[in-house]
Amino acid sequence: MPIPMDEGENELTLASNFLRYARPLTALLIAFAILLARPEIGHGLPASGYEETTGIDYENARPDPAAVPISEEAAIRLAKGALPAVGNKNPDEIGLLYAQTGDYRPRIPAWKAAWDMLDKGTILLAEIDATTGDLLAYETRFLGNPLNEPNSGFPASITRDRAKAAAEAFVRKAVPSVRDFGLKELAFSQDEMYDFVYPLFGPARYSFRFGLTANGYEAFNVSLAVVLDMAGNVKAFSFTGDPGQPVAKRAAVQAAEAKRIWANGFRMMPLYLDAAAGYYDGSEDWRLVYVMDRTLWSIDAMSGTPAWSDVYGYSDIAARRYENIPPTDVSFVLRNVSFEQAVRAAATIANFPSDTEWSVQDEADDGQRRIWELEGIDPRHREGGYYSLTVDARTGQMLDYADYRRFIRDADERSSEPPIIKVADARKLAERWLAEHIPDFLSQYKFAVPFESAASELTLEYRRVHRGIPVAGRALFISLDGNGKMTRLMPSPQSPAVETLDALKPTLDAEQAKKRIVQRTKLLPYYLPNKGYPFTHDVIDLDQKRLDLLYLAAPANLYELYAPDRVDAVSGNVGLLSSGEVFTVGGPLPADVRSHPSKKALQALFDRGLLLTDSKGRLLPDAELSRGEFLRMMHKGMTFKGTPYIGREEPFFSDIGTKHPYFDDIVYFAERRWLTPNPKIALKADNPLTREQMAVWLTRIIGYEKRARTLKSDPQVTRLRDAGQIKDKGAAAVVMKLGLMKPADGDFKPGGRVTRAEAAESLLKLAEIQSQLDKPLWTWGYGDDEYSY
Structure with missing residues (x-):
């Protein structure tokens, strides 16, 4: 008790x-x-x-x-x-x-x-x-x-x-x-x-x-x-x-033939991409990779007909060719600009009237850039929307322009027949203006084709290309109406530096990259509803429920979850374009645990996402647990349905920054005073967790620190053969009295390293006694006290 x-x-x-x-x-x-x-x-x-x-x-x-x-x-x-x-x-x-x-x-x-x-x-x-x-x-x-x-x-x-x-x-x-x-x-x-x-x-x-x-x-x-x-x-x-019900009972096309059809249907193309693009924290991690020019949706297991996606991944970049931009008689000049100069520069191509009333809506200055966000109102149509212009006052660079009036035009304006502009004419107007207002436009960008030959409004794409290789996420878009006036400008970020891209030297070619993708992929047959829609273009009436047999691309190692779609051209590593951790929770217990003495506890934690398998599908019950891994296990076990805690972005320990993999877990513990933050010392989250450290943390988590101080001389501790080696005897007494930890052969083994199985036994026991604690451990949401029970 x-x-x-x-x-x-x-x-x-x-x-x-x-x-x-x-x-x-x-x-x-x-x-x-x-x-x-x-x-x-x-x-x-x-x-x-x-x-x-x-x-x-x-x-x-x-x-x-x-x-x-x-x-x-x-x-x-x-x-x-x-x-x-x-x-x-x-x-x-x-x-x-x-x-x-x-x-x-x-x-x-x-x-x-x-x-x-x-x-x-x-x-x-x-x-x-x-x-x-x-x-x-x-x-x-x-x-x-x-x-x-x-x-x-x-x-x-x-x-x-x-x-x-x-x-x-x-x-x-x-x-x-x-x-x-x-x-x-x-x-x-x-x-x-x-x-x-x-x-x-x-x-x-x-x-x-x-x-x-x-x-x-x-x-x-x-x-x-x-x-x-x-x-x-x-x-x-x-x-x-x-x-619905299966249409076919057996595949007519064998898996080897399906894989051959797939392998002959794509090529690898080089691409610069930012591997940190999905983190939204301002960091960048530029890589030179080979990516598939198109992605397989499915192969019909009866006919062998493949269905390819031309929109997934970077297929849109692969489908384009890139033309050089002809030289112009103007170029970008770095200069400070006034409010009036910024408006006049935009007026040379933008579609706002000359008497538009402009005002500064926002201003930001970080010491390097001074960003103005301007809003323009047409005095004749004050209720008809506005124009938006963003400019860097320290460089003169145009960062954004939009005409928000065009979405709510007057009826007579919308009913009139708009003029038509040709791509060639639009390019001449756009490229001359962009060369003057966008840094390195002529040297770093190329025009993306194909494009429509003429329209009442054209959006032109200019992709950054370095040494003949496109740069993902770095495209500039400009829209011109039939009169050759700009209605929208969406420039690209200036990073990465040329030196960053030059430093990425490939160690393998496209064919070698493709071989690695093929080796790490297999084609597996599945039943998919309604001809596999949306995994095929051959769509049938969705009201007709049926299961069709199709091959899908899968990783050769099924524990990797998804088929690879890129190869790092520098390191040769094969992986996925998607960033972030990919994992599953629960399911059949891995083979390396099925006969383990702690199977019950391991299954309980595995089913709830506290323990995950490695890339080979192993749970590794006897592997040593790190301090950070234990904190994460406890965090997942306490927070509602595995929702991660979004902590404060400040250093709590000298070796724990905001990008540390256990940062949120550590913040969760520190804000509950289960850890004592000190930015001058190291937490050493990757070090093995010792039995005494686990005892101390468990005592803090259940709120028994005061009682632990009264149990330092408890016979259950003093009679241990290695009692003299235990620094926090009170914590050891608490966890033994509650059954959270047990001595082995008369020793507590305070310096012994905790395994995943031992931690699982302790945490399952803690869950069993939770209802008898003064304050349950579980929290709804993100751990704020008001959410706690």
Whole structure:
């Protein structure tokens, strides 16, 4: 039992706070934001006119109930049969609306129903396909402190295997259209985990995700997620994909032939790109890479016909050719400009009237650049929008221009026939002006073709090209109307420096890069709905549900999750264009853990995202844990559904900057005073975690530091053979009394290094005693005290 503390227990958070901060199941709760009570209706079916005040959204177009196979009464019977929590109670609300079971899927009519079960402190929400009778979504919402909901704490009443069997049985009963398919347990993706995976220290739940299989093939992008409490009661469900039935039983094209078709259909092109472009922190990491000039959508497994994407990745750059810009008689001159000079320079090409009234809306000065944001009003059309001009006053460079009037022209202006301008004429006007107002325009940019020959408004693209290689993310766009006047200017950032690009020397050519991509990729057959749309151009009527057999590109090592699409031309490394960590949560336990003595604890942390596999699919239970890894595990276990904490951007330790991989985890701990920040000392987050350090941190986390000071001479510590080596004997006593850590053969081993399995055992035990602590560890959202229970 936990050690009694002097402080009293915290009050339970009110139900209203729960409703305020709870994250709903994505699609279902959009329709049921609030369940409105209607005493005059009672617990029967909605009366006429009920939709005017219901919590269901009836404002948008609704399906015709007479046109769907599943009637309202039938939907209610199906819900009662599939959902034990409903019992024999009719819904307090029910309505026929449109639902969508996944991206690029058609809207389907669905009955959406809600039950007021306030005698049990819950509201039940369900969504049933009105064409098949399939349960599409379900959730139980508990109106109180979620930690107090029955069967929502560790230890579990049933094993994970029994919970999985219960989840499979629920799917078979609730989704009639998939009864002939096999169920395959899958991991949760990053996006799915936020709706279905609960934190270790939150309401205890089992979460399972299943895919469908038929004839030995998996149905791509079809998912059934089931969430159960610790007694096996279903608390949430979602069916995504709505697949239909397989058209073919066996692929006519073999995988080797599909790979040959794919490999012959693309080439690698060199490209400069910023690997840090997605971080939005101002940092840059320029690389010279080879990228695929187009990306495979799919290959028909029956005919071998490939479908390629010309818009994904950098296909748009590959599809262009780049022409040199002819020299002009003007060039950019670095100079300070006044407000009036900036307006006059823009007026030589922009489309605003000469009597436009300009004013400074914003001004920023960082010591190097002085940026003016100007707004212009046409005195004859003061309600007709405005012009926007941004300029660097210290260099004279034009940074942006936009005519926001053109979107709200007067009717007579819009009805008049606009003049036409040819590309050649537009180029002459644009390039002369750009050469004068954009630094290094003539030397660094090329014109991107093809382009339309003539139009009432043309947008010209100028791509930065270095030594014949395009630079990603560095394109300038200028739009001219039929009179040759600029309506929009979107310049490119000036970085990177020429010296930065010159330093990137390739060590392999395009063919060598392609060989590496081919070696790291394989083609796998999947069933995809409706001819694979959007993975193919061959689109059929989306109302015709069917599964077609198609090959998709996959990584040769499936634990890498996605097929590679780039090769670093300098290092030769093969990877993905996407930046950031890619991971999955839960699923079948990795092979290296299935017979481990700590299997139960490892599975619990693996299912909740505290432990992730490596690139080979291993959990490495006996690997040493670093200090930073432990902080991250605790952070993930405490924060609602794995949501990362967005901390303050300031140094807490000398070796921990804002870009450190464990920065947010460390800030989370420091702001709760579980770590004592000191910018003059190093935290050494990458060092191995010792048993004594884990004991100290666990003692701080549960708030037992005061009691620990009274236990320094506790016999449970003093009788240890290595008691003299323990610096914080009180912390060691606390964790042993609570069962969070155990001695081995009479030794505490304070300097011993903690393994992933040992940490898992300690954290699972901590979850089991959480309800007996003075303050539960779990927080909703980002860890602010007002969000905590």
